[in-house]
Amino acid sequence: MPVADAVSILSQGYTPSIILAVVAVLLIIRQRLAVQLDPKEPPILKPKVPYIGHIIGLFQHHGAYFDKLYARKPMPIATLPMINAKLYIITDPVMAQNAFRHKNLSFDPFTLEFAQRMLGVSDESMVPVRFAGDEKNPGFLAQFLKEIHEAMRGEYLHKMNADVLNGVAVTINELGKTFEPESLFYWLRGTITVATSNALFGSFNPFKDDPALGDALWDFDNGLMGLILNLFPAITFPAAYKGRAKIQEALIKYYTAEHDLDPSVSQMAKVRAALFRRKGIPAFDIGKFELALIHVSTANAIPTLFWNLCFVATAPKTTATIRKEIESIITVSTLDNGKREAVIDITKFDTHCPVLVSSYRETIRLANAQLGARRAMEDTILSDGKNEYLLKAGCDIQLPAGVPHLNEAAWGPTASSFDATRFMSPEERGDSSAKARLEDREQKRSYFPFGGGKHLCPGRNFAFAEILGTIAVLVTGFDVNNRDGGMIEIPKLGRARLGEGVAKPTGKGLTMGARIERRTGWEDVVWKFTC
Ligand code: HEM
Known part of the structure; x- marks a missing residue:
């Protein structure tokens, strides 16, 4: 027709x-x-499907969507139109660092919006938390940040490191000659969840004797985005909803009994609870808030440990080098019961274990794709030293670390593969030429797995000690293989989902078993750490 x-x-x-x-x-x-764009704002990056394409892309591909966008059109900074709103994304490392440090670009609105949806805290308890400060008093979040950063330094950090690693040692020392976990990931997850929660909550840690509580934490983690969306979560995300309720019930009992005042408790847990109390928040809501403490302390560290162990256990040369490095910081003595005690001095990781440390940073480079979020509180000019861009007040900014972490311009043609020695310094590699030092500087700039500015992760030094200490003992004292005794296969390392910083294994990777066997010469050893 x-x-x-x-x-x-x-x-x-x-x-x-x-x-x-x-x-x-x-x-x-x-x-x-149609999105209204000032000519000074970052250039627009249109979606394939008008108006909603970026939203679909994000929900479909999660963190990997930013890799896809960058592969389609590499832009240092861009405006993504989303229906009639806009999101800025920054992938240029210099601009990202400037954004992290800029006083007008704030993380606070997300903390406030997400905390209540994610944790189900009452409106009354959010009132003091929302207090933004006045001439006489600092805002709640500013005070909170200052106190938690101070609580993760010096003697407080040493205590936490010692507590977590000696907790790991308890589990390791109980292993027989051969131990075969049905899932390597779940075994590490259970072990580290208990050790970390002991280090945080001390002698009355509710996770200590209740493995179901650990499982509930991971149910919560798995459905986090659903809880944040908050659309009938009891029906739409029942496992996460129940997991949250179970942990909060245990933590409410803990804070009602004021167990956080016990001397065994970390300074981090103590100062947080003390501040909540000073602001009149009841134990009921402190228990609800503090689910965030155990979650943030385990959610990224445990998958990082898993990937680090997989990368090292599948590289015989790296394993051999790391064993030599660790052996140089172990002191062995004979105990009264005739057993030998091997003490690992973790304060020497930086000076004596360049490949171990480098393998950790390299694992993080590949596995961490955190999507740092900030909101422009005022119209703000952001610069990379050459170009300036206007970020409009009220718009959100995303700083996806995964893009610069895999950028060949910084990391060379092997950017997407694991190189255990990549993070050794030019001096450690025996090449301190100007070119090597320049490359090293460029790479350091392109690496921001722990965020930046005043929100730079306060747990990064704890994660360093916890993960490297666990790797050190597993690699030196044991052979980690698959259940048949052959080399394990590294599971597919995908990109983190929205709400995650580090990807967890999926599918077969989750259920990959292992054989963890005491090494010849180390069979009768009891492990310990000095921190
Ligand atoms: C490999 C492990 C870890 C990674 C990759 C990681 C990453 C991050 C990132 C990306 C942020 C947000 C920073 C920003 O937006 O600028 C953050 C915040 C935070 N992390 Fe970590 N983290 C890890 C382990 C830990 C541990 C073990 C703890 C506690 C013991 C911890 C406690 C925190 C806290 C309390 C915040 C919030 C800080 C704030 O709002 O300013 N993290 N972490």
């Missing part, structure tokens, strides 16, 4: 004025939906 005939059939019964009205409405909708 000719087009003209089709149009006339379609318009039968309609007057031209109705058709004109429909067209006008469509144009108005289009104009309303």
